[in-house]
Amino acid sequence: MEQEQQIPITPEEARASLAEIDQVTLRIRQTIAAGITAPLLILWGSIWMVCFATEQYYPVWSQKVWFTLVAVGTVVSMLSGLYQSPIKTNGASPLMGRMGLAWLILFAYAALWARYLGPWEIPHHAYNALLNRKSGAYTCTICMFAYTLMGLWLDRVLMYLGIAVTILTLVGYLYAADYFYVWMAVTGGGALLLTGLFIRKFWR
Amino acid sequence: MNDLDPIINVPARLRIMAALTALNPSSQLDFRTLGKSLGLTDGNLGAHLQTLETAGYIKVEKSFVERKPRTHVAVTSKGRARFEAHVAALRAICRV
Numbered sequence: 414m415e416q417e418q419q420i421p422i423t424p425e426e427a428r429a430s431l432a433e434i435d436q437v438t439l440r441i442r443q444t445i446a447a448g449i450t451a452p453l454l455i456l457w458g459s460i461w462m463v464c465f466a467t468e469q470y471y472p473v474w475s476q477k478v479w480f481t482l483v484a485v486g487t488v489v490s491m492l493s494g495l496y497q498s499p500i501k502t503n504g505a506s507p508l509m510g511r512m513g514l515a516w517l518i519l520f521a522y523a524a525l526w527a528r529y530l531g532p533w534e535i536p537h538h539a540y541n542a543l544l545n546r547k548s549g550a551y552t553c554t555i556c557m558f559a560y561t562l563m564g565l566w567l568d569r570v571l572m573y574l575g576i577a578v579t580i581l582t583l584v585g586y587l588y589a590a591d592y593f594y595v596w597m598a599v600t601g602g603g604a605l606l607l608t609g610l611f612i613r614k615f616w617r
Numbered sequence: 618m619n620d621l622d623p624i625i626n627v628p629a630r631l632r633i634m635a636a637l638t639a640l641n642p643s644s645q646l647d648f649r650t651l652g653k654s655l656g657l658t659d660g661n662l663g664a665h666l667q668t669l670e671t672a673g674y675i676k677v678e679k680s681f682v683e684r685k686p687r688t689h690v691a692v693t694s695k696g697r698a699r700f701e702a703h704v705a706a707l708r709a710i711c712r713v
Contacts, residue, residue: 420621427710430631434704437635437655441646444654501645501689 446568447616451609453490454574458606460486465598468549515562522558527551546593550586553601554579570608578604620706622699624672629657629665634700637675637692645678645689666690674699 422430460482468475557575564572578601585596625634632655640646652662669675674696678689692700 420623420626422621422626422707422710424711427707430707431704431711433628433632434635437632438639441636441639441651441654444650445646448650501647 442568443612443616446570447612449493450568450571451613451616452493454605454609454612456486456489456609458602458604458609461602461605462598463602465549465594465602468545469592469594469598515559515566518562519555519559523555526554526558546586549593549597550582553582553597557582570612574604574608620702620709622703624668624674625700625703627665629655629661630669631703633662633665633669634674634692634696634703637690638697638700640691642692642694642697645691648688648690651690669696672696 464475464479464482467478471478557579559575560571561575561579564570564575581600581604582597585593585600589596625631633651636651636655637646648659648662648666651657652659655662657665666675666677670677673693675690675692678691680687680689
């Protein structure tokens with residue numbers, strides 16, 4: 414039998430084969446991430462940039478712009494997940510259990526964070542501006558926590574991106590004051606967009 | 618005696634098996650993505666996939682997505698077990 418024959422191989426060749434396996438494993442994960450993640454990061458980075466810039470300079474239009482672009486982004490994300498993914502999953506994936514756990518952690522984080530970022534009662538004269546800024550920062554950090562969780566299971570670059578944008582959001586919330594939205598357009602939207610472009614260029 | 622698998626112990630097939638076992642057991646990878654990420658031509662990849670499929674290490678599934686043919690490849694449980702044994706054998710040789 415062919416399989417029972419001993420194959421002559423030196424320890425150096427065995428080491429080279431193991432290194433090759435590690436390299437291929439990393440490469441395939443990066444290729445998959447580039448195929449799925451990069452276009453979505455570019456899309457959501459652009460949406461954040463446009464929406465936050467509108468919020469800063471044309472606040473009257475901001476609600477409509479946010480609503481429309483987030484709806485478009487959600488539909489495009491779902492469709493690209495269905496049709497563009499290089500991976501097809503049959504039956505229950507082990508990822509499904511992780512997804513359920515991730516949602517639970519995300520809700521717990523959202524509840525705790527709402528408590529910490531509070532109080533939501535704000536003096537009337539500062540109400541709108543501060544509440545809008547607060548809810549903006551809150552929503553962004555929740556999204557970035559989701560990226561961080563995804564990064565733990567998919568690719569570390571998403572985790573670093575989530576942490577970096579969370580820090581940038583908090584810095585903007587605490588120090589950018591009236592320029593918070595333009596800060597978020599540049600740092601938050603920009604970080605998503607640049608990470609997407611980086612993955613697209615170097616991981617394919 | 619080492620437990621190296623002669624079917625897997627070919628550079629291109631080792632890389633194919635490494636790529637497919639990196640996925641979840643229930644996942645299948647698109648043929649084009651596999652070839653592109655391993656730097657293999659369609660013909661070369663197809664030939665190696667046929668050898669692995671004949672051995673029962675992988676399964677190939679053809680389907681249509683938006684009326685375009687797409688081929689997906691997945692490792693079988695037998696293939697995963699043989700690949701893990703192959704990797705263990707390589708590690709054992711390194712320790713010699």
